[in-house]
Structure formats: C-alpha cells, structure tokens
Amino acid sequence: MPGWESRTELRNTSFVQLLLSSGLRRQEGGSLLTFELPSQRLRFGRYCHGRVAAAVTRSKQSRVFYVSVDAVGQVEAYIESERAWAVQRAQAEGRYERLPMMWLVTKVTRGLRPRVEWVDADGVVGEQELSRLGWRERQWLFLEGPEGPEPAWLWLTEQGLPMAPDRWNGVFRAANLRCENVLLTAEEREIERDFRLAEVRGKSPYATPHAARHSMALYMLVLLNKLVETRYGLSAVDRRDFAMLFGDPWWLVKTLLGHADVEVTKRHYLSPVTHLQLESILAAAEPADEEEQQVEDLDGVFTRLARESEGIQDIDAILEATR
Secondary structure, three states: OOOOOOOOHHHHHHHHHHHHHHOOOHHHHHOOEHHHOOOEEOOOOOEEEEEEOHHHOOOOOOEEEEEEHHHHHHHHHHHHHHHHHHHHHHHHOOOHHHOOOOEEEEEEOOOOOOEEEEEEOOOOEEEEEHHHOOHHHHOOEEEEEOOEEEEOEOOEOOOOOEOOHHHHHHHHHHHHHHHHHHHOOHHHHHOOHHHOOHHHHOOOOOOOHHHHHHHHHHHHHHHHHHHHHHHOOOOHHHHHHHHHHHOOHHHHHHHHHOOOOHHHHHHHHHHHHHHHHHHHHHHHOOOOOOOOOOOOOHHHHHHHHHHHOOOOOOHHHHHHHOO
C-alpha cells in the first residue's frame, strides 16, 4: 500500500501464513513457544508436524498439527530479525527485569508428555507438563539467551513483551480498515460494515484470524475431494475402501481442525463442497467436448466457488475489480 510502512509486517504475515497453512485457531497459534515451532519434516519434506498443547485448545485435548515448510521458514525469519530486535531493545531498557513474574526455563524433556522445569526470581523451582500450561502461564516462561533472559513466547509486541492471543483481532481490524481506506469511497466508509450493501462489502477484503482457519479447511476439503474423485479415478466401491482405510475427506479435515464431531465440520463447510459435487454430477450428465473434460486446476475451482457460493472471498478478483 503506497505510503504505508509496518514495523511488525514480518510478524503479522508470518502469523497469517502459519494459520493458513496449519488451520490452528487464534489462541492455539498465538500461544506457541519458540521451541514448539515444528521442525520435524514429513516423508516428502513439504510439511512439518508439531503438537498443540491441550490447555490452549477448545477441547482441552492435545493434537498433532501440520504446517508447510515455507510457513515455518517465514516464522524463523521473523524470529531472527524483527523478534530478535524487539528482544534486544527490551533487554537494553530493562523491561524483563521489571516484570512481576518470570520463570526461567532450566529443562524441557522430550517424549509423548514433555515437561518443562523452571526457577523463578526467588529461586523457587517448579515444573509442569508442557501441554497443561495455559496461555497466561506460558507468557511467564523465559529462556536464557546470549544477552540475558528472553521470552519463550513466540509472538512479541514491539516492546519485546508477549503478545496476548486476543490482540491479533486488533491487527486484523487495522488491516481491514487500511484496505477500506484505499478501496472504498468516503461515503461508503461512513456506513458500518454490517449495514453496507453486498456490492459495497464485496469491494474490499475482510479478514479475521478464524478466516485463515476456514480457508485452510476449505482448501483441504476441495483438494481431497478432487483427489478421490478425479486423480485417483476411484469407483464407488474403491472410494468406500479408501474411506475405510484412510477416512473420508470429512473425517481427515475434522481431525486436522481438532473438531470433536465430524458433523461440526460439515455444518461449516458442507455448502460449498456440496455445490462442487452437484456440479460434477450435472456436468457428467451432459455431453462435453475434449476441452471441457480437462481437469480444472484448484485455482480455477476456488475462483468459481467464490463467485458462486456465499461467504467465500477471492482476493485476486476483488483487487482486479478495483483497477
């Protein structure tokens, strides 16, 4: 955006990419510690997997999450630049020394149930299972760095202090307002978003932390359905066997999102996927030439979904319409 500079751009974009790639909720992704950032790659090297702590999930149950190597790399770049500078400034100004609570981590065990051990400012030793530490307690964890103690909390403010998960709402709100200032007229901006005409709302993108989770879920549903129906060329019997072995796309996405019941997943994402399936059935009933029979790429699928389904935004289409 012309004339706009962000001192926390890498932090903000890294957080968005992490949520888009993993499908983590705002509190789940916003409560990560630096040593919880996934580093172990899957077999083909495009994704890493980690574990989200039970105490920060809605179900209070720990689960494995997956995130792309590119998203992890962007977070690592943030750690080595913006975050490191914020920590250095905070140390130089003595901010950490004035904190009312600090647990200096002395050991983190490995295994299925890792534990974290620490010592506080009074020399009192403590320990707890890592997965049982809530987001407030996690903000008290510090690691011994080269220039002194620094937060174990991944996402920091400009002042080098842990950024509470709900503060991400303000980051997204500010980004939405910047888009509106560029893409809407002064008269259109005066009307509250909920009362604007659909045509006006469609002129400017609107994002929330949870929208990143929805985007990941919809992407995986469409991708898995396309793989099962087209690329693998499975018959009805083959699809049934595939589902028995690996789970159907709904079950797989439900597991990735950490939903307790697959019906919750269907309630949020059934409409656009059903739209695609119905379209495929109708298309199969009509004769088509060779060009129409070619498999459509995923970008084309999502462009059509945004055009034909309610509640889905295509940012490229929105920006193209404003040019």
